[in-house]
Amino acid sequence: MSEKTTSLSASRREPNGSRGARRLRREGQVPGTVYGGGKDPVSFQIEARTLRNALASTGAVIDLSLDGEKPEPVVLKERARHPVSGETMHVDLLRVDLAKPIQQPVPLELLDVEDSDVKVGGILENTVRELVVEAVPTSIPDVIQHSVAGLKVGASVTLGEIQAPAGTTIIGDPELVIATMRTSRGMVASEASGVVELETEVIGEEVAGVEDDAHASDSAERNQ
Numbered sequence: 001m002s003e004k005t006t007s008l009s010a011s012r013r014e015p016n017g018s019r020g021a022r023r024l025r026r027e028g029q030v031p032g033t034v035y036g037g038g039k040d041p042v043s044f045q046i047e048a049r050t051l052r053n054a055l056a057s058t059g060a061v062i063d064l065s066l067d068g069e070k071p072e073p074v075v076l077k078e079r080a081r082h083p084v085s086g087e088t089m090h091v092d093l094l095r096v097d098l099a100k101p102i103q104q105p106v107p108l109e110l111l112d113v114e115d116s117d118v119k120v121g122g123i124l125e126n127t128v129r130e131l132v133v134e135a136v137p138t139s140i141p142d143v144i145q146h147s148v149a150g151l152k153v154g155a156s157v158t159l160g161e162i163q164a165p166a167g168t169t170i171i172g173d174p175e176l177v178i179a180t181m182r183t184s185r186g187m188v189a190s191e192a193s194g195v196v197e198l199e200t201e202v203i204g205e206e207v208a209g210v211e212d213d214a215h216a217s218d219s220a221e222r223n224q
Helices: 017-026 048-057 185-223
Strands: 005-012 029-035 042-047 061-066 072-081 088-095 102-111 123-126 130-135 144-147 156-158 169-171 177-182
Touching: 005 048, 017 029, 017 088, 029 048, 042 048, 048 088, 102 123
Parallel strands: 005 061, 029 088, 102 144
Antiparallel strands: 005 042, 029 042, 061 072, 072 088, 102 130, 123 177, 130 169, 156 177
16 A cells, blocks of 8 residues: 655746746756645646656655645646657646545556466457556555466456455446457467368378278179
8 A cells, every 4th residue: 555655846837838848858857737625736847857756656645845835745647758768748746635535547467477378378468557446545556466377268357356455446347358368379370280180180091991991892802
């Protein structure tokens, strides 16, 4: 559970469009906005490395201080990344009440993949990589893990099979397919090769039998 918080200091900024945002990023700063809590949105800027370290080490809750003021609890609402470098280009933070539940996306990690039918050539399709959970901010987990040990080809994992961590509720349709074990091309080719080989053997045996019968018939006629 994310019962810890991380402190983050930022400076207010005046919103000045995409040109200003590009200038900030060239200077090693990341533009952001904090919303919610019954207050007006506030634009801010923060050093990129400081933000990166905070988002890498924190759970759900960040204690955000603007211009040295009293920190207030926030959570990451949205992060825009560069499509090539993956660097953070903009962040949206949301003010929260630590006593009230919120809904927050959490990464899903599938465990024990090597103990599923992947070991015989199956392909695991993980179609859902984030789950939405509801909990008080300090109980939002960093990650939700689920074991797929023993998952066979043709079988699936649904949302209803994922165990919600204590104090949290997973939001969504329990029948939603999270992951599926599919047959690989190699498995299909291997199975097809086996069938052809089997059919060849059977056909060969039948032909040999016919030829043996024919030889026996010719020999009987000569003896007569």
